[in-house]
Amino acid sequence: MRSTPAAASPALDLLSTSCIRMFSADMVEAAKSGHPGAPIGCAPLAHVLWSEAMSYSPSRPGWINRDRFVLSNGHACALQYAMLHLTGYAVSDADCRAFRQVESSTPGHPENFMTPGVEVCTGPLGQGLTNAVGMAVSERHLGAVYNRPGFDVVDHCTYVICGDGCLQEGVTSEASSLAGHLGLGKLIVLYDDNSITIDGSTDLSFTEDVGKRYESYDWHVQSVADVSGDLSELRAAIEAARGSEKPSLIKVRTVIGHGSSKGGTSKAHGAPLGAEDLANTKKFWGLDGEKSFYVADEVREHYEGVRAKVEGGADEWEKMFAEYGQKHKDLAAELSRRIAGELPEGLISSLPSFEFGVDPSKATRQISEACLNTIAPALPELMGGSADLTPSNLTALKCSGDFQKATPAGRYLRFGVREHAMAGICNGMFAYGAMRPFCATFLNFAGYALGSIRLSALSRFGVIYVCTHDSIGQGEDGPTHQPVEMLESLRAMPNINVLRPCDGNETSAAYQIALEGRETPSVLCLTRQGVAVVEGSSKEGALKGGYVLSETEGAGEAKLVIAATGSEVNLAVSASKLLAAAGIKTRLVSIPCMEKFDAQSDEYRSDVFLGGKVPVLSIEAAAPHGWQKYSHAHIGMDRFGASGKGGDIFKKFGFTPENVVKQASEVVKYYSDVPVPNLLHRPKFANFVTGH
Template structure:
């Protein structure tokens, strides 16, 4: 019997749980109304927030946490737990209340601090702040898409580690979402894939309260959601009265028995249940007001002069359920101990993965290149590096948004993850960039995975909502983005990224890599894998790139380094800083300048964010005082003024044509760059270019106690 089933059986045997079977039972009704009153109190105390959904969804949360879910308040990251995702994150008062009632480390004072600076109860759920929160939600639809990733991870890990007599991995993923989530395109992308993959342990509870901020959903949303999900390949059902726990229980139990497809249960609720404005948009995103909160308490039998109260008998209901979960956790760990005796190698690997540790020698197979080796596109050397790592790291899973032959991300070690082959490690995401990134976030958050996903760099913009959450939530996802500049050629400006790297580089807690050759590609992968709490974007070329004299994996780890100098004499005339496919062009430019009597240094800067972390002394080694710097990148110049006196790049969209012809059109050729460099040299008196390293150092709040 699975941990979830054991917990459910244990909970059903407790007196409190037996009393909590039907909504008609006085204690059950009192417990549900306690959730509603606490939600009203929290939002009122904060004078900010969303009371409506928590009050309407209280019966759903009650049923999940008391009758179905297995969880451990003492160990919120227990691998055997069921996962609960609040996709409509604005309703987070509901989730905080449930965590408090079930004995997680959220006190009543934490509930009172709702939406206050540095509290454990921020305005939307954040997984790195609050124990018991699986993923950060708020942008609507992200949570549901994350849940698809969690369900994929569960199915894959079960296929990998479960053996006869050992259901080591056997949990459900429950999602609560609202109308807004189902209007977002990301959920359509993710739900379509979930149906294709037959994720039978994914259960979505759709809060159909028929209200959005603008008013009734009839203003903009009149589709038949269940028919849409039936077409996706989901099992569908509905609960006409969201206060009917008996019907809700029946539908959830039926969904759990459907093992070959995900399930959606449409639950019709009344937003702001109990408020004088229940069923109206007024209760969606604003406090009820003192008078309304008072009448809510009177209506539900609570003392209107008291706030933040949990009756003892109600607390006992949740305590007994949490105790059942703790017992399930102990049984799971006992099973794990026996599993390790029966399957020691698999058991050790499972524990290592869950701990997020890399094995000894994990990077030994990364390719190393020497000058004279055949020129290869960095997307090609990326494929070699990816497969070298995947051969040693079973936690590496991922795929492409229908661009596998272009991204070169196919894994040779494994087949595809499909409905009937869940042991496969390669995901065919289809043309679903946004859904792909959000699903990948969910795979990471399951634990034990270092997932990757891939498309053209330009189309990371399609996925940026989820990519931003990777960075905010400290997820070490790898974004493999090929066709990284105007060098992709004939597909033209609709496909050629210009502003895209600036967007990635401007995102906090994200490493943006643009390697110049195979050695830099291997170094980028090495650093990305070591950055467990930071996502990495690898921007890779379509065109072939030569192995550069002076490049190495080790040097790349500093983000920027001196590649080579050209010309005679001791004093530098100019430094040219560049990334990716333009570094080799800058090398050729330096040779022309050297022939003209100039001394030139080439600095390769594959990752500006990691370079920024280096000490001042190292930066001065790369960029000594007084020497003018010109940067070259076949993308937008935004951001380069921090590193160069004269950035050279694009200030318009690209153009269609052969890659070399497009480069020539925009002047990214050795001959033209030589002319531009001579202008920079002439502009600054020798040795008097302003410092780019020594500047006023302002103090920024870079990290707080929660680990942003």
């Protein structure tokens, strides 16, 4: 099904790469900002990939069987925009001239939601290559599940251009090690080996033998000495890589800013060349130094031919898929549903529910296990695993075996102790399409993955993060394993749902929120220790992010609201009973997801918190910051935890019914003499703060 255009003549190669180099540099010059050196050096790599090696469809950028291209060194994005423009994607000459300007489709680093043809957000070095591993996993898995004799509906490569910086970041070491183990033979990485970083020569900090390192990862490694003229060696290396059963690294020697007076130095990296140097560089490459954004007619015509060829290949695939749909109707329908991002009918209603006084106490990680294994058989796109913590995270899929080199149809990924790459690989899987990835670790070690989690949120990827052992209740492993600040770190991030359910009903709601949130990642923060089903808990209430659980008996209105999350909700229940006996009528509120609650109407939020007329005491075994928007006083953690049994740790830090009663009584007494501030009031100008 692959339709690869023929190679250009050496003269056309030179003219094409010269135009690509200088078109990219012109973008940087027009913006007075950006990185010209890498695009100038890497233009031959892009030319061979986009004009010969890759299958894609500019008119259908989401075509499932396209070759994926990832520019891992995202600062070189002027090069990618130039290629998207030349090949006919919806990136116009005007878009290129608006490089790095507000609201342009050519931002300063690639953004998948801004530019057609850009697969993932790259810029934080190493993320793109790591995402590409996730894409290669997805291709291998989907091919194993859906291909049938005569119908290779999923059969393509994932190509990456990366630089020295990407290979220095630890996340790529994690990802590359796993890729080698899994034998992802359709992953092909072109390493822009220009020996320069921002500080200067790589000799300052990076003298390892990269090729030998990747050979040790069980990759196929090749070197190309020069791409400034003849490109036959590069073509041969790419062809050899496509024939390998191992992931491939092609080490390509380039010159950063080649042809510029700054060429081969760090000065070519991160600033415009300047008008005079740019003009001279154009002359070096045989172009008119006075012409900007110039593409020779012969080059335009060549790429018009390339576009016609690749579009024809996509047309042929669509004809083949139509025939596949006739012969394999159920498979085609399921794959089409997955590509469309639609959930199977009845999936959400299948999530379990729990009854107070009937169902036994269980850790919410156990309820999570039940939820995963309820939905997994009906949701084949659900694929993921754990960072070597499967018995603790309880994430094994009973309906499927492992995804391994020999068993690519398996859906459970053994990520190993690689939290950062695990999250980045899941981003790549989500970006691929037709997949709903999940991954798991202890909540404390989400800190190792934060760089990738942040990109989930920025990229609008609905990755599901299962984070167990969510508090000081983790116990004996001590403060190194007890996450006191992680909830705050995650909640500070835009476009993420941080869910800390108190029991089984709220855990089911958390999974519903995660599954329905295709453009928002979710972090499920789950207990190690058992928690009872809370009286009044409801999935419907939890879907709003916060709701009234109960109100203790007594005359008149409540004098206090206690708000809590997770395991501390059961603590609040116990304390409220003691408060009621002391004559303090109390309303209990559960806030399993602050982000969802904050999105509710002012009226609803006011109703939950009694209109701001009574004081609010919040309880969470974590850092207190963030609770000030709801509560007048807080019982939380302002220090790291300690080692000991979970119950003893809670007692040590005051998470007991007796201490809650003591603190609550003082709060009620204080506000009996002074007005209660209405913390829920949101003035109209509040939008200035949130950036709307």
